[in-house]
Amino acid sequence: MAKLLQSRHSRKLVNLDRLEAVLGVENVDALVASSPENVTYASGYWALSQWIRRGPQTYVVIPRKGPERSTVVASTALLDLLADQNVWVSNVRRFGYFQMDRAERLRSGLDKKLLSFFGLPDDGTPLEALAKALIDAGVARGRIALDELGLLPGNWERLQDLLPNATLVPGYGLFRKIRAIKTTEEINRLRYSAQVAEQSIQVAVAEARTDITEIEMARAFHRKTVESDCQPVLGCIGFGARSAMPNVQPSDARLVDGDIIRFDVGGRFKHYRSDIARIAVFGEPSAKIKLYHRALHRGVQAALEMIKPGVKAADVFARAVDVTRKEGITHFLRSHVGHGIGIDGYDLPDLTPISPDLIEEGMVMCVEAPYYETGWGGLQVEDTVVVHADGIETFMTTDGSLMVPP
Amino acid sequence: MAKLLQSRHSRKLVNLDRLEAVLGVENVDALVASSPENVTYASGYWALSQWIRRGPQTYVVIPRKGPERSTVVASTALLDLLADQNVWVSNVRRFGYFQMDRAERLRSGLDKKLLSFFGLPDDGTPLEALAKALIDAGVARGRIALDELGLLPGNWERLQDLLPNATLVPGYGLFRKIRAIKTTEEINRLRYSAQVAEQSIQVAVAEARTDITEIEMARAFHRKTVESDCQPVLGCIGFGARSAMPNVQPSDARLVDGDIIRFDVGGRFKHYRSDIARIAVFGEPSAKIKLYHRALHRGVQAALEMIKPGVKAADVFARAVDVTRKEGITHFLRSHVGHGIGIDGYDLPDLTPISPDLIEEGMVMCVEAPYYETGWGGLQVEDTVVVHADGIETFMTTDGSLMVPP
Numbered sequence: 077m078a079k080l081l082q083s084r085h086s087r088k089l090v091n092l093d094r095l096e097a098v099l100g101v102e103n104v105d106a107l108v109a110s111s112p113e114n115v116t117y118a119s120g121y122w123a124l125s126q127w128i129r130r131g132p133q134t135y136v137v138i139p140r141k142g143p144e145r146s147t148v149v150a151s152t153a154l155l156d157l158l159a160d161q162n163v164w165v166s167n168v169r170r171f172g173y174f175q176m177d178r179a180e181r182l183r184s185g186l187d188k189k190l191l192s193f194f195g196l197p198d199d200g201t202p203l204e205a206l207a208k209a210l211i212d213a214g215v216a217r218g219r220i221a222l223d224e225l226g227l228l229p230g231n232w233e234r235l236q237d238l239l240p241n242a243t244l245v246p247g248y249g250l251f252r253k254i255r256a257i258k259t260t261e262e263i264n265r266l267r268y269s270a271q272v273a274e275q276s277i278q279v280a281v282a283e284a285r286t287d288i289t290e291i292e293m294a295r296a297f298h299r300k301t302v303e304s305d306c307q308p309v310l311g312c313i314g315f316g317a318r319s320a321m322p323n324v325q326p327s328d329a330r331l332v333d334g335d336i337i338r339f340d341v342g343g344r345f346k347h348y349r350s351d352i353a354r355i356a357v358f359g360e361p362s363a364k365i366k367l368y369h370r371a372l373h374r375g376v377q378a379a380l381e382m383i384k385p386g387v388k389a390a391d392v393f394a395r396a397v398d399v400t401r402k403e404g405i406t407h408f409l410r411s412h413v414g415h416g417i418g419i420d421g422y423d424l425p426d427l428t429p430i431s432p433d434l435i436e437e438g439m440v441m442c443v444e445a446p447y448y449e450t451g452w453g454g455l456q457v458e459d460t461v462v463v464h465a466d467g468i469e470t471f472m473t474t475d476g477s478l479m480v481p482p
Numbered sequence: 483m484a485k486l487l488q489s490r491h492s493r494k495l496v497n498l499d500r501l502e503a504v505l506g507v508e509n510v511d512a513l514v515a516s517s518p519e520n521v522t523y524a525s526g527y528w529a530l531s532q533w534i535r536r537g538p539q540t541y542v543v544i545p546r547k548g549p550e551r552s553t554v555v556a557s558t559a560l561l562d563l564l565a566d567q568n569v570w571v572s573n574v575r576r577f578g579y580f581q582m583d584r585a586e587r588l589r590s591g592l593d594k595k596l597l598s599f600f601g602l603p604d605d606g607t608p609l610e611a612l613a614k615a616l617i618d619a620g621v622a623r624g625r626i627a628l629d630e631l632g633l634l635p636g637n638w639e640r641l642q643d644l645l646p647n648a649t650l651v652p653g654y655g656l657f658r659k660i661r662a663i664k665t666t667e668e669i670n671r672l673r674y675s676a677q678v679a680e681q682s683i684q685v686a687v688a689e690a691r692t693d694i695t696e697i698e699m700a701r702a703f704h705r706k707t708v709e710s711d712c713q714p715v716l717g718c719i720g721f722g723a724r725s726a727m728p729n730v731q732p733s734d735a736r737l738v739d740g741d742i743i744r745f746d747v748g749g750r751f752k753h754y755r756s757d758i759a760r761i762a763v764f765g766e767p768s769a770k771i772k773l774y775h776r777a778l779h780r781g782v783q784a785a786l787e788m789i790k791p792g793v794k795a796a797d798v799f800a801r802a803v804d805v806t807r808k809e810g811i812t813h814f815l816r817s818h819v820g821h822g823i824g825i826d827g828y829d830l831p832d833l834t835p836i837s838p839d840l841i842e843e844g845m846v847m848c849v850e851a852p853y854y855e856t857g858w859g860g861l862q863v864e865d866t867v868v869v870h871a872d873g874i875e876t877f878m879t880t881d882g883s884l885m886v887p888p
Contacts, residue, residue, distance in 0.1 A: 111536050124729045128715055129827060130517050130631045156727035174728070175815045179857030184723060187857045225536045229630040229638050291711065298708035303701055308713060309534055317590060321562035322580070323530045409581045421535060451585030451593045 087261040088164050089117050089419070091438075092143055094254045099140040105218030106210060107247055109136040110226030113419045114251045116347055119146065119165040123154045131228065133202035136165060139213040147209040149202065152194070159190040167212075170196050171205040203231060207238035221247030256416055256424035257438040262348065263462050266417065266440050269306060269345035270460040270471040273352050276300040277339045278474075280313070281356045284337065284481040290315055290326035297341065306343035310351060310421070314338050315358075319454040322446070333359040336453040340446070342421075349421045351442050352472070353458035356479035367404045369455050369478050372445040375400030376457045376476060379413060379427075379443050384467045389431035392443075396427075400445055414443040417460060439463045493667040494570050495523050495825070497844075498549055500660045505546040511624030512616060513653050515542040516632030519825045520657045522753055525552065525571040529560045537634065539608035542571060545619040553615040555608065558600070565596040573618075576602050577611040609637060613644035627653030662822055662830035663844040668754065669868050672823065672846050675712060675751035676866040676877040679758050682706040683745045684880075686719070687762045690743065690887040696721055696732035703747065712749035716757060716827070720744050721764075725860040728852065739765040742859040746852070748827075755827045757848050758878070759864035762885035773810045775861050775884050778851040781806030782863045782882060785819060785833075785849050790873045795837040798849075802833075806851055820849040823866060845869045 099107060109118040112127045118136040125132035135149040147167035150158050153174040170193060182188050199205035210216060216239050224232065225248045236244055258266065280297035290313050298308045314324030315331050319338035331337070335358045342350035355369055378399040379392050396413040416423030417440055425433035425441065444458035457476040461468040505513060515524040518533045524542040531538035541555040553573035556564050559580040576599060588594050605611035616622060622645050628638065631654045642650055664672065686703035696719050704714045720730030721737050725744035737743070741764045748756035761775055784805040785798050802819040822829030823846055831839035831847065850864035863882040867874040 113536075122731075124716075124731075130519075154729060157729050157731065160724075160727060160731070160733070173817060175817060175854075176726075176728075177813065177815075177853065177855040179855055182857040184857075187723065187726075190727070190856055224635040227635055229633055229635065232635050295709055295711065299705055302704035302708055302714065305697065305701065308708065310530075317593065318566075320582075320593075321566060321596070322582075323560060323563050325528075325530075325563065325566070327566070407583065409583075411579060411581060447583070448581075449583040449585055450596055451588040451590075 087162065089120060089259060089262055091254055091257050091259050094257045095138065095143060096140070098250055098253045102221065102250055103219060104221040104245065104250070105140055105215040106213055106220050107138045107140070107250060108206070108220060108222045109138070109251065110223040111248070112226065114223050114226070117251070117255060117419050119148050120161060120163040121148050121150070121158055121165070122161060122347060123150060124157060125151065125154060126226065133226070133228070135202070135206045135209070137206070137209045137213055139215060145213065147212065149205045149209050152198065155193040156190055159186055159193060167209070168193060168196060169199050169205045169209050171199045171202050173198065203234050203238060207235060210239060210242070215242065217241040219243045219245060221245050221250050223247040223251055252424055255418050257436055258418060258440050258462070262418060263440060265346050265348035266350070266460065266462070267471045269343065269348050269350035270352055271473065272301060272304040272306045272345060273342045273350040274354070274472060274474060275304070277341065277354050280339070281337065281479055281481050284331060284356065284358050286332065287330045289328050289330055290318070291328060294326035301343045306345045308343050309349065310340065310342045312338070312340040314454065317451060317453055320448045320450050320452060321454070322448055331358050334362065336365060336455065338454045338456060340456055340458065347419055349417055349419065350460065351417055351421055351458065352460055353444060353446065353456035354474070354476065354479060355455050355457070356481055358481065361478055361480065365455070366478065368447060371400045371403035371405045371408070372447055372455055372457050373476050374403045375413070375445040376443055376459060380459065380461060380468055380470070383435055383443070383461070383463060385435055385437045385463060385465060387435045389425040389427050389433040389435060390429055392435070393427050393429050393431065396443070396445055405447060408447065410445070413445055414441055416441045435463055437463055437465050493568065495526060495665060495668055497660055497663050497665050500663050501544065501549060502546070504656055504659045508627065508656055509625060510627040510651065510656070511546055511621040512619055512626050513544045513546070513656060514612070514626060514628045515544070515657065516629040517654070518632065520629050520632070523657070523661060523825050525554050526567060526569040527554050527556070527564055527571070528567060528753060529556060530563060531557065531560060532632065539632070539634070541608070541612045541615070543612070543615045543619055545621060551619065553618065555611045555615050558604065561599040562596055565592055565599060573615070574599060574602060575605050575611045575615050577605045577608050579604065609640050609644060613641060616645060616648070621648065623647040625649045625651060627651050627656050629653040629657055658830055661824050663842055664824060664846050664868070668824060669846060671752050671754035672756070672866065673868070673877045675749065675754050675756035676758055677879060678707060678710040678712045678751060679748045679756040680760070680878060680880060681710070683747065683760050686745070687743065687885050687887050690737060690762065690764050692738065693736045695734050695736055696724070697734060700732035707749045712751045714749050715755065716746065716748045718744070718746040720860065723857060723859055726854045726856050726858060727860070728854055737764050740768065742771060742861065744860045744862060746862055746864065753825055755823050755825065756866065757823055757827055757864065758866055759850060759852065759862035760880070760882065760885060761861050761863070762887055764887065767884055767886065771861070772884065774853060777806045777809035777811045777814070778853055778861055778863045779882050780809045781819070781851040782849055782865060786865065786867060786874055786876070789841055789849070789867070789869060791841055791843045791869060791871060793841045795831045795833050795839040795841060796835055798841070799833050799835050799837065802849070802851055811853060814853065816851070819851055820847055822847045841869055843869055843871050
């Protein structure tokens with residue numbers, strides 16, 4: 077194994093303090109990332125194939141004693157991205173064959189770095205390479221927390237066969253705990269991602285006209301998203317009674333006077349998710365729409381007002397539901413009023429009635445109050461905010477009021 | 483379990499003749515889809531959460547004797563999409579809780595259908611619901627091929643505990659065999675998806691100007707893609723020496739005179755992938771670029787000319803490599819010259835030297851000849867075609883020649 081990468085910047089995604097604390101509490105000797113989100117989070121390495129398909133394997137091994145000695149275990153076919161990206165992990169192992177030619181003279185540092193990766197030995201299968209990285213890390217007899225979400229069936233057992241003296245425990249939950257508290261780089265990406273979603277809604281609403289279809293409005297939404305260098309992910313846009321479908325996908329349904337337009341949408345910016353919701357009404361909103369939307373809006377506002385470090389997530393849930401009921405949706409029922417967001421769309425905390433989570437500084441979360449009435453319509457307010465020592469900073473530039481296009 | 487869905491159309495994705503043949507050969511009593519691609523392929527059901535995250539479970543159970551009695555096993559939170567989409571599977575089981583309200587009077591058939599789904603019993607966990615569907619299908623003591631790619635670690639064992647008399651065998655490979663031969667609906671989606679990728683390249687190339695960045699050109703590419711109702715997936719766009727990186731991701735690198743611009747790109751249209759490659763040169767192409775690109779282009783053309791039912795995939799590989807060498811890249815080496823494409827980016831056949839696959843009518847495939855020379859640049863021609871009884875029909879409207887923007 078060669079140490080080839082130099083830390084090029086301090087803009088790490090991973091929260092190393094939090095990682096150290098969580099690994100200490102759980103008493104594990106190493107943590108292994110396997111799912112795309114955790115691989116990128118732990119190393120900065122975005123390994124294309126595992127993001128767009130199921131099956132391709134990439135790992136990051138993080139030793140508790142010395143996360144600066146972490147190792148990326150990468151497919152040879154994806155070493156180019158490892159050389160080109162801002163990866164802060166210092167060790168590399170590669171597996172598999174990929175044909176690259178080389179010019180007689182290499183000019184750039186990037187090219188030299190890539191070729192040096194190709195000069196590493198081929199470590200065989202992905203799991204054999206992972207086992208070697210764990211042996212190098214000195215944890216072959218240790219307690220290893222293995223992110224189970226990116227593994228293929230049978231991989232767990234095969235790794236155990238390769239490391240018969242290791243104790244393997246599930247690691248995905250540990251990553252969720254670590255990821256709950258965002259670093260500055262993550263917060264900056266999440267803020268931009270949320271604001272692009274918000275701007276894309278505004279661009280889409282400006283297209284509202286009689287007989288426009290949901291698909292046509294969605295086109296305007298996604299165009300703004302990609303023009304802002306974000307990737308479309310979630311695009312629930314529904315008109316009228318269709319807005320009551322929680323996951324409504326744009327159809328040929330046409331906009332008519334008085335329709336609710338519900339947006340529950342978001343993309344990815346540099347892999348970081350957004351998820352916000354806004355409601356517009358085409359024409360004059362009915363009294364029921366106004367009353368119910370105001371109730372949801374107040375419910376979200378009440379939740380946001382109480383969020384600060386130390387508050388119980390379950391209390392935030394109770395407050396949002398209580399206010400929404402008192403303000404006009406007397407029968408309002410929900411299983412949650414929000415969730416953390418990060419490189420995955422559902423991070424901790426969970427804002428549910430039975431959530432054990434406490435709000436902490438550095439959490440980024442979506443706070444939402446949706447209402448779905450089949451046969452009538454759906455309404456929703458969902459904001460994204462970051463928790464500071466003294467309360468929240470919202471990422472939103474609009475306040476969640478009903479939007480009424482001209 | 484209730485039988486609630488009616489077949490609304492004949493535009494199935496799944497190839498039922500092929501399914502019957504493959505299940506017969508493998509002697510399995512039922513096939514279970516678990517990965518997003520196979521769930522949508524087998525049923526038409528696109529269950530949002532499992533597509534954008536890892537973990538959420540959805541299944542389709544297909545009994546060999548009577549695929550018309552297939553069952554979708556869906557999260558209650560995603561029943562709206564099951565009601566709204568063109569799903570041809572006739573049985574439904576649901577699991578989990580989700581709060582929906584209902585208006586006093588339901589007007590639309592869609593709303594009534596959705597409410598009838600909510601009226602089904604909650605079958606508990608995803609695996610409990612799956613086990614019930616398999617028992618209903620009469621295969622609790624049978625041989626069940628289980629698509630392993632969408633399962634979480636431990637799911638296989640838990641299903642075996644729930645069905646102790648069943649024989650579970652891996653099913654992902656069976657789905658790949660079935661999916662290799664496309665239905666008319668699939669071919670139509672794949673053709674459109676490929677042509678949108680091609681048009682998006684043309685729009686992007688038209689932006690070529692001194693000092694434009696890769697990211698700026700990628701924006702134009704993705705804008706055309708989303709305006710055409712496709713989802714961006716693969717966007718490798720690189721200038722100059724960066725074009726030698728197989729997976730190059732757009733950066734702030736600027737275009738200069740003489741640069742290669744390499745596109746290896748594609749999106750999704752109605753979930754169906756595209757993956758094509760074209761090369762442009764900004765300014766006058768060097769003699770080496772012209773010679774090497776022509777060699778690759780001839781290699782692909784030679785491969786395309788020989789593709790018809792009954793031909794060995796390995797022979798297609800040999801021919802493409804041979805012609806590319808003879809035409810000017812004498813040291814040309816590759817591990818494959820293409821692959822099938824469908825709802826996944828890599829379907830059968832594999833065009834490799836050791837491929838056991840035979841070309842069959844109805845296959846859709848990407849035929850490609852890429853050349854990556856670190857320190858110099860990368861060139862690539864990749865077309866997508868469908869195999870008919872007498873040869874190929876190309877999806878491309880451009881012939882893969884070097885593009886030279888004005």
